[in-house]
Amino acid sequence: MNIQRSEQPGERPSVRVRQRADGDAEECVRVLAEVHRLDGYPVNWPDRPGEWLSSxxxxxxxxxEREGRLVGHxxxxxxxxxxxxxxxxSEQNGATRDMTAVVGRLFVDPQARGHRIGALLIGHAVEEARSRGLHPVLDVVTTDTAAAALYERLxxxxxxxxxxxWSPHRTVAIRCYAAPS
Known part of the structure; x- marks a missing residue:
């Protein structure tokens, strides 16, 4: 399923969301490395980032994709x-964990921010979860204030x-969110 946000004349170029293909791994890792360098996400850089994205x-x-270039995941x-x-x-809703789907591995190329790409990607994941009868949820480290602000705006x-x-010597504060009903 492809989703495309169309633009009116004079607006920014459109963004297309599509299923990730095997050939996207290298470009996803490149974008993720830039996000990690600027924002520290993911907090712990994986030894094999391509596998981490698909683990x-x-x-x-x-x-x-924006203007034919991969800009988010x-x-x-x-x-x-x-x-x-x-x-x-599940505890708050008297349900079971298997009634949820976790939105994760969300990142947007820093050079492409400000075009609602993160919101578009989240919306696609939410739509997919709901089509499966699942409620979308996610965890985010408290230091990722930009991500938390995005989720709350949505x-x-x-x-x-x-x-x-996260390890014997490291404890991390995590914010847990649920998508609106």
Missing amino acids: GPLLGSWVA VSLSPGGEGDLAPTLW GWKLMATVEQR
């Missing part, structure tokens, strides 16, 4: 062991801020 069971992964997966938001949502509900142990 675990995925319900789908999509990329955004998002994925959707079932809740994994380290995901806190599915548990919180109406996502902060369920809780919790501490999560």
Whole structure:
């Protein structure tokens, strides 16, 4: 499924969201490296970033293109062991974790920001989750204030801020969000 945001004359070029293809891995890693350099996401740079983007069971992964160039990425997966938001949502809604889908691996090329690409990617992941009868949730480190601001602008509900142990010597504060109903 492709989604394209059309533009009116004089507006910015359109952005197209499409399913991520095997051939996108190298460009995704290049964009992710730039995001990591500027924003520190992901907090822990993976040894194999291409595999990190595809790790675990995925319900789908999509990329955004602007003017024929890959400028963003998002994925959707079932809740994994380290995901806190599915548990919180299920406890707050009297449901089970398997009724959620985790939006993750979201990033936008710093040079392409300001064009609603992040919102478009999130919207695509939310639509996919809902088409499967799942409620979208996500976790984000508290230091990623720009991401948290985006989620809140889009109406996502902060369920809780919790501490999560990432290693024997490192605890990280995580904000857990649920998509609007």
